[in-house]
Amino acid sequence: MTRLTLLQIVLLSVAVALATTVVGWWAVPLMAAIWGLVSRADERPALTASLAAGLGWGLLLIWTAGAGPIRVLASRAAGVMGISVLTLVALTVLFPMALAWSAALLGEVTRNAVDNRRSAR
């Protein structure tokens, strides 16, 4: 993983975190799809978007932990859902990763299809 890729992941994760805060969870597939569409320099845009989404939501979790009793909440919420705290945390990170990976990949495929059609002309 190059420094550039790392930088891309970090910047994208911050963008995901900010966008999630402003518009909600829809920001994840939206930003990942856009990333897949426009990131020609990134050889693996789906992986980048996926890692950035997981990191972005992870950052938000850390921020929340600093702003309130997140352990108590996690314990109570996990209990309500019938899962362990660890599973709840993992779900919170893995869900945006899966969403971002698939959205970015579809974006990339779309971009390639458009590029191929253009080159065929």
Next chain:
Amino acid sequence: MTNTGDVAGNAVNVRARRAKQVRVARVAWAVVLFGGCMYVGARRIGVVPALGPLLDPANGIWAVARAADLPRDMSAAIPGLQRGVRVVYDRRAVPHIWASSVADAMRTLGYVVARDRLFQLEVQTRATAGRFSEWGGGGSAVLSMDRQQRSLGLVRSAERDLEQLDSASADMKLLAAYADGVNAWIDGMRPRDVPFEYRILGVRPMRWEPVYTLYLLKRMGYVLSYSTHDQVRRRVELLIGEAAAAALFPINSPIQEPIQPNGLSEPRFDFGPLPDPQLQQPDQELVVAHRLAPSFTVPHRLSPSLTAPHHPSPSGAVGGVGSNNWAVGPSRSATGSAMLAGDPHLELTLPAIWYEVHLVVPGELDVYGVTIPGIPAVVIGFNRDVAWSFTNAEADVVDYYREVLDNDEQPTEYHVDGEWLPLEQRIERYLGRNGEVLAVDTVYFTHRGPLVQGDHARLSMRWTVLEGASATAEFFNVGRAASVTEWLAATESYVAPAQTGVVADREGNIAIRSTGHFPIRAGDGKGTTIRAGVVSQHDWRGFWDVGSYPFAINPEQGFLASANQQPIDPRVDARYLGVNWIPPWRALQINALLRADSAVTTAEMRLMQTHPGSARADLFVAAFLAAAERVLAVADDAGLERAAQLLTAWDRKYTKDNERAILFEHAMQELVTRTWDELETPAGDRVATPSQANLLQLMEYPESLWWDVVATEDTVETRDEILTASLEAALDRTIEELGPPNEGGWRWDRVRHANIYHLLGFPSLSALDLPVQGGPSTLNPLSGGGTHGASWRMVVELGPRVRAWATYPGGQSGNPASPRYDDRIQQWTDGEFDEVLYPHSEADLPTSDVLAVLTLQPGRN
């Protein structure tokens, strides 16, 4: 042979094909994954909410943690507010509201209550309105609960009450201002402020309407006074005959320790003989009746309080639940000031039913106490001059009438005095989560009230709760009373549910009164039977005059107390007020403690509220031991001797470490089962259980046929045989369930717990298996499941400076992540209190006692 070029070309083609296949598979996987993630992210599947908004760490369930603590300084704007309001939260998270007008105080109260208890507000509203099915989930059980609730006509009654309120009336202004406050909070909520439960349910909060306060008041009436006693009594009559039924479920308690002092310095035991059971072959009517009996089954994950009334059967309170209050005058108080204690017992829930608050409008209001979220007033509390508390009056305020209808299936008219009168019809539509119609019912009303399904006929129900006006003004006005006299005047117009209010003032006056509409009935005046609806002569004739309510002021004995017992000694006033009264065990205990103490202190009163002693145990243990002694005098019985020795060693207290109370409780259960076998149906279910005051009464008659076990046809059992058999069986059962005595398994705190369930019943949001001091019929009783108990404890001293101590099982916040969600539970289980802060002004509150400050300003509509 193939040449090299062909081989290479084929290999390239294979690789290209494979690469293409991988790409296609990857894309297909991405499509499936994306579609799946979007689906579970955006849509609720069964009971699992949409994961996107739920897991979103900025705005979803995690965000609830960010709203858990009160920020030190907060500000907001409320539309309609006339002037700025300061709210100072003290270290116990109690908001002290300083407003310049009553309307502003109520707007602010609505705002702060919504901030802390928004979900509770809505749950209570939906419970009354029968609108849980709109949240989805729960299936037919929830729909069934909604249907039962709507059949009672509470919403119709609340709507009518609201229509009758003048828009310029004080009541209406209070309701509207409160609604403004609640809605100001809802409108200004940030994503993090949406309560936890809404996220789990995947629903949004609904706005608050003034009528919802009336719903809540109707709900109080339902919980505290709804009864099907008349119908159950009929089933008992079918089993044992009318005379025996009347004796087992009597109009007058056989133990008289009335609320209104009767001049005696000790309780009176009116223990006449019980008529023998006239056992009858259970007929089809009873079989059908028992099958149709309301089950009050609690639907999945909903708190029992949302479904069941306080009295699901005529067997007295739910598992020994009951409220206490008492006041001590200067002649018996150590400081020479009047003192008051109150602990209403209700279902214990998280969030708690009560919310503690201090409301100040200079020159008009300076009241401290607890409100129920949804009511724009302090319901129980004190001000600078007066303190008060309530217990449920337990009066009979529900009657049933057997109606003759023109058509049983789809009636349009009912018959009264030779005429057919039109039935009022109300169409009830039950909506699902997406607005789809799940069911449609027609609820019919006669002039008496709603038609309900009886055992064999359609019955109309007349109930004071359905006829009462809003009690908002009464609850509000008591907070402004400056003396006992003013307090009594403020409650005169109170209708339902009937309550016994005890009040004390700074001048040293104390008073008690059971207040509410008590029906005057036709004929013998009793409300114990289902009456024929075809004649209007059977209708209620009016209500008792306020002047004849059970009442006492400044009695010679120097104290007044109530614990849900019969209010008036029938030798003083024989008019019918109710039936099958809760046994006065707690009243006996309170009165005994107060009579024995001529210099009562507030510390003693606080200890009394969790006193481990039991008048019931004192009386029944003596009966068990006397029977054992008589039996052992003529025969050897090692098991009985051991059981008697163990019971003799009991100090008759329900302390946490007590290792004998459980033996007694098991013996009582055995005794009840063996004694009242005549009340069992062929299927083995007991139709109803007489009160244990009647059981004590029966002790006086050792040869009574009630002691005989129906199943043993060749022998006739006597009292001592049943008592000793019960005791021996209790010992066997206790050993079997808990191990041998003296090894720790019998400790009271291992067998009896308080269980405080969250409103939705989620264990992780509940406080369960809490060890507490107290047992059945002590001053700190718990229901069998530990779900009911002291919902608020308060002791007030009305000296030169008013001082008060209080606690309740829960916390001020409804946010499960908040430290204020359940921070008082440990204190409550330990029987301890906080001295409350009752400052004259904001400046009176030291900075160290200030948790947060909220500044409210007028906002735009």
